[in-house]
Amino acid sequence: MLPYVTRYEPIQVTLQTDEVKNIPCGTKGGVMIYLKKFEVVNRLRKEYVYETILNYGVKYDKTWVYDKIHHEINQFCSAHSLQEEYIDKSDQIDEIMKEAIQHDCTRYAPGIEIISVRVTKPSIPRTIARNYEQMEEERTKVPIATEMQKVVMKEAETLKKKAVTEAEKDAQVSMIYMNQKVNEKESIKRQQEIENEIFLAREKSLADANYHRVMKEAEAN
Template sequence: MSKVLVFLGVVVLGVAIITGGIHQVQEGHVGLYWVGGALSESTSDPGIHWMMPLITTFENVQVTLQTDTVTDIPCGTSGGSMIYFDKIEVVNRLDRRTAYKTVKLYGVNYDRTWIFDRIHHEINQFCSSHTLQEVYIDEFENLDEALATALQSSCDKFETGVSILAVRITKPRIPEAVRKNYESIETSKTEYLVREQQENVVRKEESIAKMQAIIEAEKEAEVAMIQAQKELTVSIINLEMEIAEKEAEKKKREIDDHIDLHHKRIQGDMQSYSIQKQAESNKHLYSEGFLRYSLYQAFAANTTLFFGDSLPQYFIDKNALF
């Protein structure tokens, strides 16, 4: 009976050891093992694995993207105002190749040291060197980038293997009186921006109307110019036609004058020729005998005979007669 009990005890112990050593490494994680409290360099990938129970323990260490959320962070500004950041989210990832070294140096909760605690430190450093106006308004848009840069610088300096991918920061809580004052300022600023936008709209409409008037005037001027150009073209054509007609008339007159001159020249030549021939005929016709004959005829025709006792005395110059 005692042997049976011993056997059963051994079987139960064996089953307990076997089942107790079975464990699962989650996807996106790496399995790290502690043997007798000492971290082993052996790691395991996602899946089912076995380890020696009681002696060996393990942890799932995430090596994919994870978001650490740090809440309720107090912040004292350089002017003495106390404000609070309700939530800052840090998206980060641990390099699988450095998981063993990081956990060995900073433990499984390495992000507590290099993210949660570091956020508090960096926020307080930032606030202590800036005024409330700068923290809440002026520099707030740059705070996430500055915080991410500072966290990454610290992680790289101490070789944590952690990559800071993004930082999201909510607007800090400020004293109620200050918040109302900022809201009043924002309201006034919004009203001013609305008025400015309305003025811009009015100016834009005026500018559009002015541009439309200019375009219309330019269009009318262009139409007038086209019409004037058309009229000018017609005038030039008419003038050219008139000039052509005048030149044609001038050329016709020149031709007519040339023909008339030619005719006159021919007539003159004919008359000259006729006179020349007449002169030649007269030269032969009016000879000295013919002239003497004509003289006698003229005397005969113009001589008056008087009969009586008292005749006038006529003296005739014989040389004059001949």
């Protein structure tokens, strides 16, 4: 290289993180939100350095990372509602953006490899944020109420089982008492029968003795 004649540019081929902040995002419903920070971890493969620089210059990442981020975010936001972006698909946006950026890089600039994408949760108007906070508060109350209901039902079930147990116990005691009374009456009845039998036997014995006495007297006469 000749000084002041030859110009060179250092090209990084290790992992690098490109960062874009405060990206405006207009939702399908017309609400304007902002993504505070968008980070793209990428790498330029050594074997594609010359081809990539030749086609897109040393600032290739401006075209395929920075500008691409704005484009993909606008595409995503305009096709989704605030509910989808802020709640439903907030955990999917990283992977969606990674695939979208990598798709065009693979097609037009294969030397650029997108390793990962990190997107912070969007900043939304305070009034709307408060609505979501109230929704979350109400949603939190549901499992608490459900658990309380389970506790009440469990207590009621316990009281019911206790009442059934007490009723069964009382019924068993009553049955035992009734059987005892029946046995006592049967015992008294049996005792009376035995006494009657003894009485009859005694009366019969007396009658027989009297009969024999009368017969003896008759024979003697």
